[in-house]
Amino acid sequence: MHVFIMVAGAFTGTHVWQETAARLVAAGGTAQVVPLTDLDPDRSATAPHVGLETHIEDVLAAIDAVDATSGRQIVLVGHDYGIHPVLGAADRRAERIARVVCLDSGMPQNGVPALAAVPDQVLRAQLAERAEAGEREGVLAPPALEEWERWGSTDGVGEADLARLTALALPQPLGTLFQPLRLTGAVAAIPVTGVLCTRNGASIDMLQRLVDFGDPALAVLTQPQVTFFELPTGHWPMLSCPGALAEVLLQAAAGEGHRLRPAGDDASTPAHLRPFPVDVPELPRDRQGPVDLYVPEGEGPRPAVVFVHGGPVPEGARPSPREWPTLMGHARLAAAEGMVGVGLEHRLHDVADYERAAADIAAGVDRVRADPRVDPDRVALWFFSGSGPLTADWLAQPPAWLRCLAASYPVLAPLPAWGMAGSRFHPARAIRQAGSLPVVVLRAGLESPEIAATVDAFVTAADECAARLELVDVPNGHHGFETIDPPEETVPAVRRVMRSVVTHLTG
Template sequence: MTAFILVAESFTGGLVWQEVTERLTASGAEVHPATLTGLGDRRDEAGPDTDLETHVADLVRLIDGVTDPELVIVGHGYGIHPVLGAADRRAERIARIVYLDAGLPQDGDPALALIADPAVREELLQPTGTGWGIAPPTAEEWQRWGSVEGLSPAALDRLTGLAAPQPRGTLTRPLALTGALAAVPTTGIICTAGGLSIAVVEMLVASGPPQFRVLARPEVGFFELATGHWPMLSAPAELAETLLRAAAGQGHRITPPAEELPVFLRPFLLDLPEGARERLDRVDLHLPEGEGPHPAIVFVHGGPITADLRPTPRDWPQYVGYGRYAASQGVVGVTVDHRLYGLADYGRAAEDVAVAVELVRADPRVDPDRIAVWFFSGGGLLTTDWLAAPPSWLRCLAATYPVLAPLPSWGVGVDPHFAPTAAVAGAGGLPVVLTRAGLESPEIAATVEEFRTAAADAGVQVETVEVPHGRHGFEVLDHTPESVLAVERAMASVLAHLRA
């Protein structure tokens, strides 16, 4: 029979799995709900040296004590960090790893890395009376660690009562992986109340950075649970059934992209001649004919992307295409490589974009008083500062299939400063040109609709260019007359504002 090791989110221990354990045991499975050092009812065992390595060692000992050969190990939230660390050392013992509403940490990632806002990070690191523990959430604060949808008041009180201070080092020590887990089958269980879904995962595999293609391997399966981040308390029967199905190798498989060529390297939908191009630091200038000074459009790519991805976005056909298209219309097309490598990097990426814009404005071939900035996809959050206080020389802001609010599944990973829907009230007379993909994921589409509503309430002019049959990334995915017309219409609108 199958044996399960269950490892819960921060602050909690094995007792949160009680109902799930009872159901799995009734099915004939062997179940080991883990309580790691210092958590749950082991709160008195932690000390200043308790860290992620302590929790990994806890699980290694537990794995060594399980005799059943079919061992499935489940990591919930933070729990996936010690699960991966321990499974990496006992890979030959693990039949499957289950990511329960958890991220995809890599070698060298500390659990705290996804918290971008320094103020939130500092607050979470405030010590308890011991000096080394992070205080557990109050009943009102659990939402910051994941959706509490589905939890009754009694269940929320129970969760709060079972919580213990989290040893600081468990969140700050980097995860150490050797690569031994590459061949171990995995399952992702997505709690959809957080905003993530299998559909979003499919979109990331189809049109996102290449690191997501690993999710389309045949040994990777997915399930959804229509509840919040604590399914062991809000939907224990459904979770137990899902874990049994996962152990049996069931689950939705993601279809890998039909084309071997990664989406970001597919050709732009317009065939444009190569023109003059100049590289300055992280900026490329696609130059029109004539001495100028010319207006300029700065194109800001989406993300996050991996730091080692090559070629970088300014060499992707999509952005080269936009830069050439701008130059063919008599303006300087600017492409930027900014450093949005993770959810915690929006502040750094915003600084990169601001520096790039000032570099462009200082160029004698550019009219510094006629600038437009055009954002794409996950770069949409970077519109925040430009909307909140637009400078007089910013003649237009454009956004194509943008993410205009942190997605619920991102948790506290994004600095809350980056909130375009709140910022748009400060845009005043700044024209906004928004291109909307009709086949956008519901999660992203919702952020766009909320933004449009907020803009209308604030009296901000937003021209929406519709691509009814277009997907996220339609300029490289959907070479249709509809897509061509949308790109031409958006460019014509931006140019009209630049030349007004």
């Protein structure tokens, strides 16, 4: 007895939902697809200006067309841009809505325009300039066939479907991107389900890690009425796996799905706060601005290993990354080997922050090299997880003093949803310029497919250019394996990489 009202994303119309709607109807549900004004051939604009408010009215009309006395519960489904008019309409008809489904989309907040969710960072900046200049009318041309990846991963979408998507795409009115979403707060009481398309770069595990960092803004994701599902596909599941999507929507309507664990839940210590598995000396730290130095006793100066934490990490997360057991443990392990171990903190709080984080790291390394206890001509950099794209600068132009670059379970290319296709942070491209720089990668055998694909591309590029790449595998290791997997396999791998790095620094 559910009515699924579905709203498509940017440039697309009702046609994308055809197969999914048919599956829902076959399962006993009712499916309605909202034709958005000027984004569907069946609904052309009669007013001179089309904005987000126009599309909210389109969704409201679909809600009001459902007989309120029928007993059927309305489930609103918003894909991509479509979540903005869905939330705007749900806020005004909260008593009519049983659930909102965010299909591979964020959860926009009051006062924020859809422009903030445009994934391609370069395009978003260009559009922001047009908005600031007062150019709020007009349209944004739809993507060409080869440009859809700028809006999300096309993984799983066949050639014919992609060609049809391109042929039927219509220009997006700029007003729909520039006009802020206005919410009264009523929508907050409606149960929500997020459907994450993992090939586009999002996963339940990633969300749980973000929640575990303790950002109060994410606490809403742990409420009992909020559930999550994953689909192993790209950004357009209604085209790549309509049957699986329909099944997930039916389960979501029934209140099923994964629920996130609140931060600080006594039932489980977050992975990033669990003990480092290697016995290391309890050396004191010497905090120097953004860097913590762990200096062994004895005469110096000594080579240094600089450890760069992953991310993005929400701003204000406590404890801060350089106080996490893994980063502190690695730095103290380096000190036990006679090196100066360094934990370096940077401001990678969002995927839009890679430029800022790169500058933070460069400044932090300069500070380390200027310390009289450090040999400025013998430094290694060791990156973790989401800091992997930041290796690109050092690979592309390795300075003479950089004796080794290491990375543990790294993300070695921006994930599709990050909108960084045109950025410089692509290590697989940069490795071709690394020359004789030794590179050591600690690879998790049970890494998520999306991250593993970036590592595979990096390894292939390194092989093609005969880079000095050493791979150390943890076959049964997961992402962040030091604190979540048995130490019998992980500790030898960590020690092996450390020995390799120290050899390159002292040889």
